[in-house]
Each structure stands twice: as structure tokens, then as C-alpha cells.
Amino acid sequence: xxxxxxxxxxxxxxxxxRRKYMNPGYKLQKMRDVSDEDVVLLMGHRAPGAAYPTAHPxxxxxxxxxxPVRKLVVPLDGAKTGDRVRYIQFSDSxxxxxxxxxxxxxxxxxxxxxxxxxxxxxxxxxxxxxRDLEKIAKExxxxxxxxxxxxxxxxxxVHGHSLRLAENGMMFDMLQRxxxxxxxKVVKYVKNQIGEPxxxxxxxxxxxxxxxxxxxxxxxNCNGGVAFRDDKEYLEWTQxxxxxxxxxxxxxxx
Amino acid sequence: xxxxTYPQCRIVPARLLNPSTVERLLNGIFATGKIRxxxxxxxxxPAEVPYGPAKGLPNPHEGRKTIxxxxxxxQLQVQVGVVILELMDEAxxxxxxxxxxxxxxxxxYSIQKGRxxxxxxxxxxxxxxxxxxxxxxxxxxxxxxxxxxxxxQGVK
Numbered sequence: 001x002x003x004x005x006x007x008x009x010x011x012x013x014x015x016x017x018r019r020k021y022m023n024p025g026y027k028l029q030k031m032r033d034v035s036d037e038d039v040v041l042l043m044g045h046r047a048p049g050a051a052y053p054t055a056h057p058x059x060x061x062x063x064x065x066x067x068p069v070r071k072l073v074v075p076l077d078g079a080k081t082g083d084r085v086r087y088i089q090f091s092d093s094x095x096x097x098x099x100x101x102x103x104x105x106x107x108x109x110x111x112x113x114x115x116x117x118x119x120x121x122x123x124x125x126x127x128x129x130x131r132d133l134e135k136i137a138k139e140x141x142x143x144x145x146x147x148x149x150x151x152x153x154x155x156x157x158v159h160g161h162s163l164r165l166a167e168n169g170m171m172f173d174m175l176q177r178x179x180x181x182x183x184x185k186v187v188k189y190v191k192n193q194i195g196e197p198x199x200x201x202x203x204x205x206x207x208x209x210x211x212x213x214x215x216x217x218x219x220x221n222c223n224g225g226v227a228f229r230d231d232k233e234y235l236e237w238t239q240x241x242x243x244x245x246x247x248x249x250x251x252x253x254x
Numbered sequence: 255x256x257x258x259t260y261p262q263c264r265i266v267p268a269r270l271l272n273p274s275t276v277e278r279l280l281n282g283i284f285a286t287g288k289i290r291x292x293x294x295x296x297x298x299x300p301a302e303v304p305y306g307p308a309k310g311l312p313n314p315h316e317g318r319k320t321i322x323x324x325x326x327x328x329q330l331q332v333q334v335g336v337v338i339l340e341l342m343d344e345a346x347x348x349x350x351x352x353x354x355x356x357x358x359x360x361x362x363y364s365i366q367k368g369r370x371x372x373x374x375x376x377x378x379x380x381x382x383x384x385x386x387x388x389x390x391x392x393x394x395x396x397x398x399x400x401x402x403x404x405x406x407q408g409v410k
Contacts, residue, residue: 156306163297164335167269167360172297172333175308176315195308 010234012226017218021099021145022107028143032205039138042153042202044192045086045130052130054082076114078129085116088137089125089193090151091158093171096213096225097150103218104145112136122161123154141204144216148187149207152178155193169207180207260290261344264370265337265354267363270296273319275357276334280323282353283339284406288346291394292339293371296332324406331401338370 007022008015020026037048046053056062059080064070092100099107101124105117108126115136116127128136140146141153149170152160160172168180170187175195178187188201208216220228229235271279276294283289299318303311317333341347347365354363372379372393379387382397394403 156308157303159297164268164270166333167272167275172270174297174299174315175303175313176317179316194306195303195311195313197311 008234009237010231012231012234013215014218014220014226015231015234017216018103021103021218022110024111028139028145030142031144031146032142034138034142034202034204036134036138038202039134039141041198042141042189042192043086043088043134043137044155044194044196045084052078052081052083055084056082058082076129076132078132079114081131083129083131085127086130086133087125087127087155088133088140088153089123089155089158090140090146091123091154091161091171092219093150093160093165094162094219094221095150095165095171096210096217096219096221097161098147098213098216098218099145099151100219107145108136123158146204147208147213148178148204149180150213153189153193155195157195178204261341261347261367262370263339263341263347263350263365263367265339265350265363265365267335267354267358268361271334273317273321273330276330277321277323279337279353279357280321280328282357283337283350284324286346286349286353288342288349290340290342291371291390292337293394294330294332294334294337296335298332299330326404326406328404340371 005023007019010016010018021028040046040048059075059082062082090099090101090104092098092104094100101119101122104124104126105119108115108117112128114128114132118125118127126133126136145151149165152158152171152173154160154173154175154177157174159174163172165171170178170180175191177191177193177195178189179201180187186203186206188203189198190201191197214225217225220226220231222228265279280292283292299315300313301318303309303313318330320327320329322328339350344367347367350365354365375383375387375392376397378397379392383391391403395401
């Protein structure tokens with residue numbers, strides 16, 4: 001019988017959403033249109049239309065040594081041309097954001113090749129060759145994993161994911177990279193991810209309502225959402241993992 | 255002689271507040287006339303980007319505004335999340351509830367009783383203010399900043 005990955009335990013909607021997003025067979029729902037130029041501006045690594053700066057000569061000219069692994073692994077477009085490695089970093093509010101840092105790393109490692117995702121407590125960074133990163137960033141920002149009010153692109157000064165929301169429902173940002181337009185209720189980025197002002201605001205669409213967020217979130221939250229303790233199966237497996245790794249650390253031979 | 259201790263409480267709204275809401279709330283609180291000291295707490299909103307690649311750039315933020323409280327200009331330096339108060343007497347809490355009910359119409363809040371203000375000097379306080387510091391000013395401003403507490407006249 002062929003192996004069928006389960007992706008994770010749990011019987012609640014939260015667990016189901018986590019499995020869904022991690023499953024590469026599930027196509028992420030597209031929620032908004034963000035242009036290539038906007039993604040480049042939001043990340044702020046190069047000017048739109050500028051040539052990609054390189055970190056090394058193209059692989060075809062580099063004269064690679066004969067190696068069976070190099071023959072097996074097809075390089076990414078960015079690696080072929082010698083692009084720099086660049087990053088995009090997300091911060092997800094604990095108030096029912098669709099995704100969260102650990103899940104982002106899991107799903108990126110499963111869904112994309114040649115990425116280096118890294119999770120920290122309140123933020124998640126993904127590094128990749130520049131031209132490939134732009135494609136991945138565009139997909140992440142335009143998909144259901146991104147909510148304009150509860151998810152933010154924050155390259156530095158990320159504080160805010162665990163704070164209360166502002167009165168208009170936006171996640172706190174000390175640098176106010178994004179604002180909710182009071183007229184059309186659309187979230188607009190006025191600074192790039194590291195806090196440099198943009199020449200023109202970039203629209204990322206309207207925030208989703210609470211009903212949508214609670215149906216699509218992957219975060220357990222006992223304040224108005226699904227409590228972690230209510231998911232018996234998830235709790236049991238988490239405790240089992242903690243127990244086994246503690247025992248292993250204490251006496252590995254057993 | 256024993257020093258008088260005054261009751262303290264804090265107002266915790268369910269959302270971080272806009273400057274206009276803070277202005278309405280504080281003016282309502284001051285109108286009760288039963289407040290001795292007050293501290294506004296919340297995440298910092300610096301005038302310049304303090305660190306990261308954009309360090310030193312100006313940081314325009316809608317939350318960093320000057321509001322008018324009892325005819326005094328107050329420059330907000332934080333996005334207000336908690337208001338800590340020292341009261342003349344405990345009966346003032348009922349007045350505060352009325353004010354909060356009037357201001358917080360779209361979200362909930364809670365008022366908690368306890369001891370929330372600094373009661374002892376830290377080393378930083380001692381280094382900045384010296385041994386003869388006025389006790390009422392303790393904890394009223396960040397000792398690392400150049401800011402001073404704002405004294406609003408006309409309240410006992």
C-alpha cells in the first residue's frame with residue numbers, strides 16, 4: 001500500500017486547516033491580485049525592472065565538478081543564473097490569522113523547492129534565490145494564507161503579533177507600514193518591509209471578516225476560538241512528543 | 255507617621271486605542287476630579303526608526319499625536335493599551351465605569367483594582383533623580399527618557 005502522509009493529528013477545524021495548507025495536493029485559494037512590481041517594492045531588495053544582482057557566475061560558466069548529486073538535483077532558475085539569496089518575512093496575529101509561523105515553515109518546506117524557511121516566536125522568514133523568492137512571495141501574499149489586517153510583511157521591527165488589535169481591527173505595527181484606508185476599507189502598504197517609505201501606496205485588499213477568519217485560522221485560541229485543550233487527539237500527540245523527547249534526552253539508550 | 259496610601263486601578267480595553275478615543279477617555283476621567291496620578295501604558299511609538307536597516311529614518315505614525323487633556327497638550331508616545339490610575343478614594347471607580355461605558359461603545363473593557371504603580375526607586379531612578387526624589391513622581395515617566403511627567407492643574 002502506498003504511503004499517504006497525514007501531515008498532522010487533530011479532530012478540530014484548526015487541525016483540518018493545518019493539514020489542508022500543508023498538503024501540496026491542495027491548491028491554495030487565490031484571494032487578491034498583487035502585481036510582480038508590487039511584490040518587488042514590498043520586499044525592497046531591488047528596484048522593479050532592474051537586473052538581478054548576482055552572487056556568483058552562472059552555473060553554466062562556473063565549470064562545476066563532476067558530481068552525481070549535482071546531476072540529480074536540478075538547480076532553481078535563480079541558482080542557475082547566480083542570483084543573491086533574499087528574504088521575505090511575515091508576522092501573523094494570534095487573533096485568528098489564517099497562518100502562523102510554524103505552519104508557514106512546514107508548508108513552505110513541503111510546497112517549494114530551494115527555500116530556507118525559519119520560524120521565530122512571532123515571525124517567519126523565508127529565504128530563497130531572488131527571482132524564485134519573488135514568485136513564492138507573490139503566491140503567499142495573494143493566497144488565503146494572507147489576511148491584510150491580521151498578517152503583515154515585516155522585515156524588521158515585527159512586534160505586534162501577540163498584542164490586542166487596534167480599534168479598526170489591524171495588527172499593531174510600530175512602523176505603521178500598512179494603513180486601513182477609512183474610505184474604501186482597503187489595506188495599503190505605505191512602507192516596504194523594512195520601513196522605508198514607498199513612492200505610492202500598495203493595495204493588498206480588504207480585510208476578511210471574523211467569520212471567514214475563524215473558519216480559516218490555524219491558531220488555537222480559547223478567547224473566542226477553538227481552545228487547544230478541546231482537541232484531545234492533538235493534545236495527546238503533543239504530550240507524547242514532549243514525553244518521548246524528554247526521556248530520550250535523559251537516557252537515550254532506553 | 256504612616257504615609258497615606260491611595261487606591262489604584264487600571265482600565266484595560268479590549269483594543270489598543272486611537273488618540274481620539276484616548277482624548278475622550280482622559281477628559282472624561284479628569285472631569286470626575288478624583289484622580290491623583292495617571293500612567294498611560296502601551297507599545298512604544300518612536301519618532302525615528304530605532305533599529306533595523308531603516309534606522310534613523312523618520313517614523314510618521316497616526317498614533318503619535320498631541321492630544322488635549324484638561325487644556326494641557328499631551329504628546330502620546332505609546333499606542334495606549336492600559337490606563338493606570340491612582341484615585342482619591344475607591345468610590346471613584348464607579349465614576350470611571352460610567353466614563354468607560356460612554357467611551358468604549360464598540361468593544362469591551364475591564365477595570366481592575368490592585369497596586370500597579372512603582373512604589374520603590376530602581377537603580378536607574380536613583381541615578382537620574384538622586385536620593386531626594388519626590389515620591390509622587392516615581393514611575394510617572396520613563397527614567398531613561400528625557401520626558402517629564404505632565405502636571406495638570408486644577409485637580410486636587
